[in-house]
Amino acid sequence: MTVLRGAGADVREDGVPRHAEIGTLELESGFRLPEVRLAYETWGVLAPDGSNAVLVEHALTGDTHVAAGRARPGAPEAQRRAAESGGWWDGLVGPGAAIDTDRYFVVCANIVGGCYGSTGPSTPAPAEVDPERRPWGSRFPLVTVRDSVHAEAALADALGIDAWRLVIGGSMGGARALEWAVTYPERVRACAVVAACAQSSAEQLAWGQAQNLAIRQDPDFRGGDYYDGPFPVTGLGLARRIAHITYRSADELHHRFGRTPQAEEQVIDTHPGGRGRYQVESYLDHQASKLAGRFDANSYLAVNETLMSHDVCRGRGTLEEALSVTSCEWLVAAVDSDRLYLPRESDVLAAALPGDVRRHTLTSPSGHDGFLIEAPQVGKLLVETVLARP
Structure with a gap:
């Protein structure tokens, strides 16, 4: 696979859509999804040793634009405006923020199955599936959280990233972050699971x-x-x-x-x-x-x-057994007013992790969406815990 490098300092572009062709993705179901494309955006510059890479995972209907950025000089006006527009986690990601884009190389990818540039139901099916190249539509297969992480691992390979300094996400993004730490423990130095749990509950x-x-x-x-x-x-x-x-x-x-x-x-x-x-x-x-x-x-x-498929224990034994392979630093945080992902579910996750991991609390009147709204609180927790050391 051709290695795609982040934009160098002399031509740095932040928050500009990019695409990576990662080939065929073999799904948990056994279905082989051909010609998979992942859309992604980056901020910052990747260190020569790749040690400063951060993966930010979006929630259910999120996109790749996690923070405001900048297009390269001379870029079309529409591209410049799009890059400079606000992102969905501004205040947490950006120059001088907790996830400092002058220090870290930040990546946010659109999940397989989405509609923001990655392969999904609305994209044309390959000729081997449909000679007329009509949209996948009803033929699009089930993609699990684990499948989406395998796709992102292929993107990391293409970007030349062997391990992430941090993988962070809220809600479905938190499920993907957790799955990263279990599926690829050697590739995750720190993991932040915010307003998420170990498996989708019956409710x-x-x-x-x-x-x-x-x-x-x-x-x-x-x-x-x-x-x-x-x-x-x-x-x-x-x-x-x-x-x-x-x-x-x-x-x-x-x-x-x-x-x-x-x-x-x-x-x-x-x-x-x-x-x-x-x-x-x-x-x-x-x-x-x-x-x-x-x-x-x-x-x-x-x-x-995909979110309904979330179960980090699937095929791995008990929750403690599934999590025992992990070796990263952890931040587990819940929103105190969340009625979708209950704080007690975060307690269960934290208690099952190796070592002494406690559940932190985001104080918000806003419910589950507090993980987005209370970005300063998330940033403070990150700096005090998993980003406390270089």
Whole structure:
């Protein structure tokens, strides 16, 4: 495989989309997914010995743009604007931040099955699968968390990275970070698992199924082969509403919205008694519309199934046995108001890790999304724990 190097200091580009062709990916199911491409972005400069590499894992519908960056001089205006736009973990990643891009070489890759440049259901299938090169659609296979980590390992090889100084992620990103430390223990020096757990619980699976069915029961879904017609945006929006309720806390919803009606809005006939919308309904409608405008329904199903597959113990014995192969430093952190990934699940993970690992707490009124919102707290914990030493 051709080794792809990060941009050198003289032509440094931060937060600019790149692609790596990693070839055929053999999945846990036995399916061989051909011609796999991974989209990724980088920040900083890779040290000659590769010792300063950090992998940041995005959450369910996240993308590769974890922080604002910069395009090279002379780049097209659109590329410059995109690179300089804010990222989803600004404040944690960037110059002078806890994950200092003047010190570390940061990589963020779009998961296989996503729709931000990596191979997924909306990408054309190879000619060996479909001579007409139509989108994968319903034919796209199940990709597990473990499969996604194998794909990222191929990307690391291509970038010339033998080991990560740190692998960090929240929510599904935390599941991938944990899987990295167990699947490739010799390649992870430190691992930060934030608002995540060792395996998807029955309740998490139940929420996942409800979201999947919301999409699959949209008449426009057509079994997943809808790319030549209307997209199932209604079902995708409903899936987002279901998910978003679990991402925020009941207290936050109460204090932000209560039972207040949406101000200065005409009556919507679809609501009982012509009552209009409550503010919380307007909020959920907005979240649904935003996602439907940027995400593919099949990719939502694909990555949601990936998250539902999460079980670091699968084929490895007990949790303690599965984690016994790890040798890295650890940060395990939970959000105190999280009702999707409960703090006690992080307690179970921390207790099963080798050595004396304690669970840290992010204090937030915002529920599960606190892992994104409370970036300064995450950064402080990183500096005090796994990044305390060079």
